[in-house]
Amino acid sequence: MFVDSMLLELLFGVDIDIKRLPSSHPSSPAPMPDHFKIASSWLQQFGKALQTPSIDETVSCIHPDGYLRDVLVFSWNNRCLHGHRKITAYLTNAEALKKSSIANVQLDTRPGLTSEYGRLTDKLPLTAVSAGFTFTCALGFGDGYFSLISTDSGEWKALVVMMALADIKGHEEMGHEEGDYGGHTLAWSDVNNERRKAIETNPDVVIIGAGQTGLNAAARFKQMNISALVVETNPRVGDNWRKRYPTLSLHSPRRINSMLYQSYPSTWPVFTPRDKMADWLEQYVQSLDLVVWTNSRPVPQPVYDSATKRWTVVIDRAGDLVTLHPAHIVVAAGALGAPRIPVIRDKALFSGTTLHSSEYDGGKYFAGQRVVVVGAGNTAADLCQDLTFHGAKSVTMVQRSGTWVVSRSASRVLMERMYPEELPVDVCDIMSMARPLALMKRLNKKSEAQMLEQEKETHRGLREAGLNISSGKDFFVLFYEGHGGFWLDVGCAELIRTGKVKIKQGAEIGSFTEKAVVFTDGSSLEADAVIFATSYEGICGSMRGVFGDAAIDRVGPVYGLDEEGELRGCYRPTGHPGLWFAAGDFSPSRISSKQLALEIKAIELGLLKL
Structure with a gap:
């Protein structure tokens, strides 16, 4: 003891x-x-x-x-x-x-x-x-x-x-219905159509984004008797996954990535592939009777009336303009905004292809080409592996700063310990809430030596190949603090160790020539394609074009950790009444959707005034 x-x-x-x-x-x-x-x-x-x-x-x-x-x-x-x-x-x-x-x-x-x-x-x-x-x-x-x-x-x-x-008290989650309506005299289709019509006409909440975060919030709101309409810019629910690179799969196991109220089948893959996740979200909307408008987006700029405590927001619904007056708008477009692409001199001179990783549709298109991948996080590692497999003539990863690399199998052990198969997900969520990130950072720092010992052969090979291995932060903290700086390895490390993927470290691309990239250290590299795996802008910056400077300036930082180790600006008051942000992966959005629903319900009941 x-x-x-x-x-x-x-x-x-x-x-x-x-x-x-x-x-x-x-x-x-x-x-x-x-x-x-x-x-x-x-x-x-x-x-x-x-x-x-x-x-x-x-x-x-x-x-x-x-x-x-x-x-x-x-x-x-x-x-x-x-x-x-x-x-x-x-x-x-x-x-x-x-x-x-x-x-x-x-x-x-x-x-x-x-x-x-x-x-x-x-x-x-x-x-x-x-x-x-x-x-x-x-x-x-x-x-x-x-x-x-x-x-x-x-x-x-x-x-x-x-x-x-x-x-x-008196406003608990509703749970399941009996399934008989009007004393067994009404058809479910009629009941559901009436409910949808009421929500589409006068929702309490408009949720922007039908990814896992927005759908978790919508499902929770429904159970809390808060009417919510979800607007999604893509043609189909799940397209935010379908449009990402083809080999993408979740690097965390299925249990931790469950959606509210619905577990995966026992035959579901441990690590969910991109397209299976997309289809799962699409059926989730139907299974939970959520109201989602696809091909829809808010028109700049919604106006908040402090007297009525209601928004006036116009939704472009596939070309039709619909005016709504919700009490709340929840931005659930993830923590990520528009793709972040560095501004580089003489880009127009380059005769090859340049694109952001969000536009990458597989390595087969780059067979026989010399490809430079800018970035050294999860996406960059996956793209380098895919490009190599599909026969790119050469693949070079440009690493601008340090990267924390750990095997996916090692992280799987930790996450499956937190979310074991034998326990209900909601029980695991309660225990997860009792692991403050501030404490976990300190514990992980003390166990860092053991983790480094476990990964020493992989790290040694990566260092010898020129990769800068950073330490001092585990991947959970890196994810919450910056959405990058790490990768969970599923094969790219071995490609780097064997020289199939080259490393250019410590310099950025400073300019282009017709057939090459020139780095800030003066060196150059011939290239046929440059792919920027350089993450995304912050969601607040992207939302300025929707809500305007006056509204966004009232909002504090969104995402990252505050001084207490809590997520900033997410699922908590933002500084602007009626405007909320929901962000994070499956587990945070599933857990914290309850907090957001309770806050909105408390405002509705007059218990909370902002």
Whole structure:
């Protein structure tokens, strides 16, 4: 069992040799603690402190270097507070603890949320007693989760406590219907048509974008009795996937990429291919009875009326202009805006092909050509592999800065541990919410040496080939902070090690000639095609053309992490009333759609004023 001094050294102190920790190579196995008794005792004390309410007693249940993650319980926001001082100040602010009226705190009995004892991470001997719990509050019902660690004195304190509003009393998610309508006198098609007509005429919310993020939000809103119309610029739902490069498949396993309320078949591939995902989203709209207009987009510029608290937005629906007055607009076009293409001198002189990776339709078109791929993230690696397979004469990856490379198989182990097949996805989501990114960054930093050891042969070959391998951040953090800087390897690393893919590192393309690219270090390279795998502009920049400068200037940064390790500007107030952003991969959008729905429902009920 860990003692507090060793834990603090592991988590927060200088680098240490974890082999000397008792739980790493014990001379005799430590007895298994009675985790149910420990969890019950701690939760009884914590629940009493919350209900009293006593800030001092509540905070005393948490480790001095522990975290409190709050989602809409103590404020209308998502916050992650680290350490006693910040937690105390947060709970004291506007009498947050007192006004929350926490009561009926009980251990959760759902499979997967009952108490357990085990490691918090695969690579560090950091053990904890963890369990879920439920509670009531002034607004309704909540879900929580905690992980306890043993201190030097033998007490158990929470390294992490997560508390989230689950439902507003009287406005819970609806669940399934009986399937009989009007006393078995109405046809489903008639009922559905009437519902669609009402939504299309006067929606509470207009969602921009019918990718996984927008559809997760729409599905959640439907269950929360919030009418939502989704507008999608493409001809078909799923085209945002179909239009990407042909060999694309998700690099995270299927469970973590589930959509709300609908699991994949047991025969579904572990890593979902592009076109299967596109078709899945298309059937998802039908299965969940969502209302989506394709070939549709908002016309600049929607106008918000602060008196009526409604937007006037004109939708171009396949050439027909339709005026709507929703209370809310949710921008769910992902965290990505327009393709980012560097401005390079003398581009017009180049006789070859230049395109962004968003326009790439497969390597077969580049057989026999000398191709330069600008970028060194996931997309660039996949394109280089595809180009090599399809017989490009040469392939050169231009790496401008460092890249974090880890095998997809290694990341799969971690993600499947977080989302095991035997547990419901919504249960895994609760546990995921109790892994603050701020804490995971610190844990991953301490386990970095082990990961580097695991990948050392791959990294050595890549370095010898000229690739700059960066470290210090895991791919989760890189994804949330910048949408790049890493790749999960499925074969490109070996192509680089064997010289089939060349590396040009540390310089950018400065100009073109007729048949070559000239780099900023003065060197040049003959080329027939240049593909920019250079990511995308931020979504706020792209939305300026829709909403105008005045509206977007009121919105803070969108995406990336704030100082507490929470997503900026997503699923939380943006600074502009009635304007929201939803972003992130499948898991964040699935989880945080509930927060967004609760905020909108609270505004509708007069509980929240922005």
